[in-house]
Amino acid sequence: MKILHFAFAGAVALASLTGNAFAQAKEYLTIQLKDGPVVIELLPEVAPKHVARIKELAQAGEYNNVAFHRVISGFMAQTGDVQYGNMEKDFKPEMAGMGGSSKPDIEAEFSQVPFDRGTVGMARSQDPNSANSQFFIMFAPGSFLNGQYTVVGKVVEGMENVDKIKMGDEANNGSVTDPDRMISVKVGK
Numbered sequence: 001m002k003i004l005h006f007a008f009a010g011a012v013a014l015a016s017l018t019g020n021a022f023a024q025a026k027e028y029l030t031i032q033l034k035d036g037p038v039v040i041e042l043l044p045e046v047a048p049k050h051v052a053r054i055k056e057l058a059q060a061g062e063y064n065n066v067a068f069h070r071v072i073s074g075f076m077a078q079t080g081d082v083q084y085g086n087m088e089k090d091f092k093p094e095m096a097g098m099g100g101s102s103k104p105d106i107e108a109e110f111s112q113v114p115f116d117r118g119t120v121g122m123a124r125s126q127d128p129n130s131a132n133s134q135f136f137i138m139f140a141p142g143s144f145l146n147g148q149y150t151v152v153g154k155v156v157e158g159m160e161n162v163d164k165i166k167m168g169d170e171a172n173n174g175s176v177t178d179p180d181r182m183i184s185v186k187v188g189k
Contacts, residue, residue, distance in 0.1 A: 032183040038158035047109040050152045063185035069096035072174035077165045080134035087181050100132030115145040118155035
């Protein structure tokens with residue numbers, strides 16, 4: 001009986017340690033905005049290829065100073081065009097939103113994760129397999145996007161800073177004149 005008790009206690013202890021290891025294994029992305037940081041919990045178990053791309057570009061510093069080129073009130077804020085959206089290096093406001101990175105496009109990784117307020121999704125063209133570097137943060141739920149766009153994460157801190165991003169012209173599909181930018185982006189908290 002004592003052996004069974006010790007085995008059970010050992011199993012509980014191992015489960016506890018394993019649970020802590022999984023809790024510590026969470027991956028984050030921190031975006032510094034003019035009004036403060038935004039922490040995104042990345043979801044590699046949902047979209048491993050897309051999360052790997054975001055982390056790769058962030059670690060290379062390619063997201064730093066990239067504009068929020070399309071921001072629609074009550075919908076979302078889009079950024080991540082490292083080709084045309086860097087406001088300190090070759091910024092082309094008329095082209096922002098049409099570029100990507102030097103990396104190839106990524107196949108869609110659609111999931112059952114809903115597009116709620118704070119959800120981070122990958123932007124793409126009409127081709128479901130055309131996501132590259134651009135992503136968007138939801139201001140409000142958008143169930144019409146569910147299963148149509150790849151979810152890569154969710155804002156866990158700083159949504160109030162996302163809410164302060166300069167809005168675009170709704171008559172011009174959310175295009176922003178003199179846009180806000182991601183000052184810096186790093187992997188981790």
